[in-house]
Amino acid sequence: MIKSFFKSNYKYTFIFIVSTVIGGALVACGSYGLTPATDSLKSLDTKKFILWIVVITIASAGGRVLQFSAGYLFTKQEQEYFHNLRKKLTNHYYESKPVDKLSNMQNRLTNDLKIISDQALDPVSNVVLCVVDLVFSAYVVLTFNFWLLCLILVLAVIMLYLPDLLSKQLEKATNEVSSNYSKYIDTIEKWLAGLAVLQRYRSKTKLSAALARSSSGLEKATVIRDKKSVELRNLTYTANMVAQGAVLLATGLLVLNHQLTIGTVMSIANFSSLIFSQLVNVTSQIGSIKSTRSLADSVMKEIKELPNSEKKEDSLTNFDTLSTHGLVLQYPNGEKIQYPDIQIKAGEKVLLSGDSGTGKSTLFKMILNEIKPTQGKIVFKDKLGKILNPDYSQIGYIPQDPVVFPGTIEDNITMFNSKLNKKAANWAQKVQLATDFEKFPDGIKTVVDLDKNNLSGGQRQKIILARTEVYNSKIILIDEGTSAIDSVATEQILKNILKEPATVIFIAHNLTDEMVQLFDRRINLSK
Template structure:
């Protein structure tokens, strides 16, 4: 994220926004200059010139604030387009990099971090541009009145430009702290609110409130610390402004008394001082904030980079696989080792084992969501020929199905309209047709993820139907029927085993009749 990118997005709109901001800044100095001429006319008792300068001043006021308002509208439209582009690039990156990202981290990046950069960098750039023109306009105006005033102002300008460097590092740390703390706060909300119903059932609200209050308190402290550094920066600049303002006014009085400057300058020097030192203070503040976002901008730039997908040619849909010497190590020092085995095309395999033996982990390795620390997985087609697998073509039904706030039909087809004709048949095979008939809008019922207008069993049936319409040759089911009653489960399994799809099914509580449906059982042990 940089102003150069903002310029390249739409150079014309960028320039118009900045030029209008600069025009408003020049207009402000023009108002102060006309005040000088007004007071000179009063001293000369020239009513006609006083009225003339007053009318010009009113016109200048109108043009000034019109310029500022138009600049703000154009700039915000331009910035929002830029932020929209960045959000798209971030989303594309997270989608394409194939890595597992915490939803809280992604939310923080797309919301809080971009808001910080919007306020502290993009908006600051426009203000700095306008303030720079204000300083230049004041300098030129003061030079026409008396060169010593300009020299004095330049001295104080140097002091104010140096001041932000004293607090640049603390301010940058404060911004990074706010971003990191907000990320942890969002993660905490995600971890705890997902089980809100369980907390209600066991009346454990005190624990929920305590955890959220603690994380919220840390976020509050981080924001207060950032505000504290902002206030310290404002204080230093305000102190320099007050001292400079007093000295400039004293110098102006001396010059007027000595007839080295026009009388009207006494009336307008306060406006010039306010514009000059206010702009210097603003550049110091906004410039400091812009510099403090450097690390965050670099992180976002890294997260926006286009992912180079090195796709292997001739990827094929796998129908079988084998594992050999496979193991995975976790960050906490623990790990799982798997026995060597092979699943042939068309086989229906029941995968069992105690908790912690790596059943779900094995599925993640097969799907490419985890990388093995050693060993390999080889994939084959239906003719037992070794292939380069298209992992996206492997069907996967997790215990906790992932659904979207869209229609039931769209959740089955995963937004592929070409599969609409297969939905009705898939719902029958997944024992979902009876459930669908209970909804007034049928397959067009929109799933409400907040109010949960469908049951856990219905969620699993929808995902089972999803696997049906996508015709995966290899289907991995991880407790995919745990929320469905045994009678419906038996019917579903009966339908599954009649297909030529290779199925690996994880389950704990199957009766003997269900177990006999499968060709064989692979039991994992620690």
């Protein structure tokens, strides 16, 4: 991921590195100036002392300004990179069949990317800054004394290997946080979806207990991760203090042996503090980066793999039959739904009935490839008997709970395709939606307000019915799609839909005998 980040904008990467290097060189010059400044103070040369103080101040300030500016540019590039990552992940989820769980998508697009930002890419900026400071500082120390540099390098190598003692544990703890966050989001989604029902039956205690139980796993995982982070910081900080003490002791001995001037002590003290403090940063940041390695790899794998993108989809224009063969779906609790073998011909209008729990809605989701059967298969064939890999966008689906989007009623019928606006008005009339427009000042141009819920359940169902017809779906699956519409309007809607050439499979419980007679046949599912 780090490599792809730097490749995402070569211009920003170049400016970031150049600014960091020049800034590091200026900071090193400022620290080097402490030696002649101290020596001039010792020799009572006031002008020289003041001159060196000015040079030190300008060099150090200028260097840090350049490095801070480079950090800003890095952040800008990082946000652009994550914007593109989110687009690619969204594309991945859009192409995925079956559709991934909502909680998994929410976790990936929010929490996981934040973890990677905080614990992988942000540390990279610090590591580059620290490495530049280390290189220049090491060079300046070399100009003072070769063996002093050797001591610093030996201590530096020891400190660089410290993160390996805890990096695996920290990586495991980070993955646990991601996993528990996903479970927590899933719990919120499942329980808060029925918040109105919980309120009606005053089940606040159960809601609180369920959310608390789920959040406790996330809280424990976060505490464990932070504990491992603190252990790593404590280890590196202790090593930092020991190393600085060793270098100062060695410098003092060299001064006592007249191999270094007293002014050198100031520079060496500053450089050793800088070197080992930056090494602490580097080791901590490397440990942080390593802890997100598997998480970052899984994100990059998702954006590189687009499920079903290589397999060609067949148009349903010449669709002839839809059949099920030995279809079985088994749930984790052991419950099993076993379906009879069914064959439906193109153009047929079929009423699908059966008691609750016989798997009518589940059958629709398997036809749509949103759920994979445990056993058996669903086969689409064309008029020549060739098995098709169907283009599922040509299958219209009206679920029990219709989905509408922020936009106008017209947008929701056409799914934001303005070329279909004329057909939208026509089908709005056929599904009895035009009479509802009289209640809205802007008619079909009325904006759907999901917060204020300005559409009734029946109006939403009519929008989805019109949407399915506008797109000329070859197969239409209707799951209680008129349950919120009155019987008079339902009968008229059925007549308009069933006279179209599309294959229609309809699940309903509230149809009159006259409505049932409109279908070619009835398939009854049983347990």
